[in-house]
Amino acid sequence: MNMVLEVSGLTKQYDGFRAVDGLTFSLAEHTATALIGPNGSGKTTTLSMLAGLLRQSSGSIRFSGTGKDPRSAIGFLPQYPNFFPWMTATEYMELAAGLSGMGGRDVRSECEKTLGFVGLGDAGKKRIGGFSGGMKQRLGLAQAIIHRPALLLLDEPVSALDPAGRREVMEMLKELGESTTILYSTHILNDAEEMTDQLLFLRGGKLIEKGPLREVREKHGGSGYRVLFSGQEAAERFADAVPWAASADGSAVMISGETVTMEELLRFASEHPAGITDIGRTAVRLEEIFMKVVGKP
Numbered sequence: 001m002n003m004v005l006e007v008s009g010l011t012k013q014y015d016g017f018r019a020v021d022g023l024t025f026s027l028a029e030h031t032a033t034a035l036i037g038p039n040g041s042g043k044t045t046t047l048s049m050l051a052g053l054l055r056q057s058s059g060s061i062r063f064s065g066t067g068k069d070p071r072s073a074i075g076f077l078p079q080y081p082n083f084f085p086w087m088t089a090t091e092y093m094e095l096a097a098g099l100s101g102m103g104g105r106d107v108r109s110e111c112e113k114t115l116g117f118v119g120l121g122d123a124g125k126k127r128i129g130g131f132s133g134g135m136k137q138r139l140g141l142a143q144a145i146i147h148r149p150a151l152l153l154l155d156e157p158v159s160a161l162d163p164a165g166r167r168e169v170m171e172m173l174k175e176l177g178e179s180t181t182i183l184y185s186t187h188i189l190n191d192a193e194e195m196t197d198q199l200l201f202l203r204g205g206k207l208i209e210k211g212p213l214r215e216v217r218e219k220h221g222g223s224g225y226r227v228l229f230s231g232q233e234a235a236e237r238f239a240d241a242v243p244w245a246a247s248a249d250g251s252a253v254m255i256s257g258e259t260v261t262m263e264e265l266l267r268f269a270s271e272h273p274a275g276i277t278d279i280g281r282t283a284v285r286l287e288e289i290f291m292k293v294v295g296k297p
């Protein structure tokens, strides 16, 4: 697997305080990585160093396969992008294209195409001062991708959007992810669950957990099965009878997926069917893992 970015011992020290403390991780080509952590855990500081806006105190950042100037291969969406309210969206995009080193006759059509991609196709001639928060967020994404970067760094790309807008932008990011490597920070764990090849958990500037969602899940409770019953009594009877690790929770019984296959469970359930109304798979949610990993003192 080709690596686009390799970070080692990345640290940012302010007077007597480490905002980012010794991060080591890498990003493989065309993967999406979610940077997760509570407020103040160092997400923005990390992304700013990777984007070249902030100098690290120590540690190394190595881009590979991104051509001569790595910065021209990076697209960055800051948490709070700065816009000139008097500019139109197209003017702003042309400015962003110029700053990214793009030139030539194609720039205007690329700007229009990119505005269309982020859902601002009709807003090119409108002034940014009149844009809603969601429109600004989309424009911020558009300026980050105008030069078709190999690596896209996004600081909370969907936080200013309503649920419908969030869904749309997540779909856009998934599409971009087919040809781009993405590192994004988010507080919205459902989104991270939906689009992530790798999770990076930050707390107090330190990387306290990392890995593919499946591995992190297995480590923190894994997946299993949920059997629903018509009532609590039937659930408790079933939980007592099963030969595997199981716990009753109201009228549901949770069974660890590590000790039993679905086939074995179905066979057992067909022999003890009393009160069963549903059988399904269940996986520990990222939110629960977050509370477990990040919430620990």
Ligand SMILES: Nc1ncnc2c1ncn2[C@@H]1O[C@H](COP(=O)(O)OP(=O)(O)OP(=O)(O)O)[C@@H](O)[C@H]1O
Pocket (backbone or CB within 6 Å): 014, 018, 019, 037, 038, 039, 040, 041, 042, 043, 044, 045, 046, 079
């Ligand atoms: N210029 C600075 N000088 C001193 N401390 C700073 C500076 N910039 C950030 N910090 C501190 O570094 C820590 C990490 O901040 P950062 O903005 O990276 O966190 P974050 O995880 O992005 O938070 P949020 O989720 O609230 O955006 C915080 O405690 C913050 O107060």
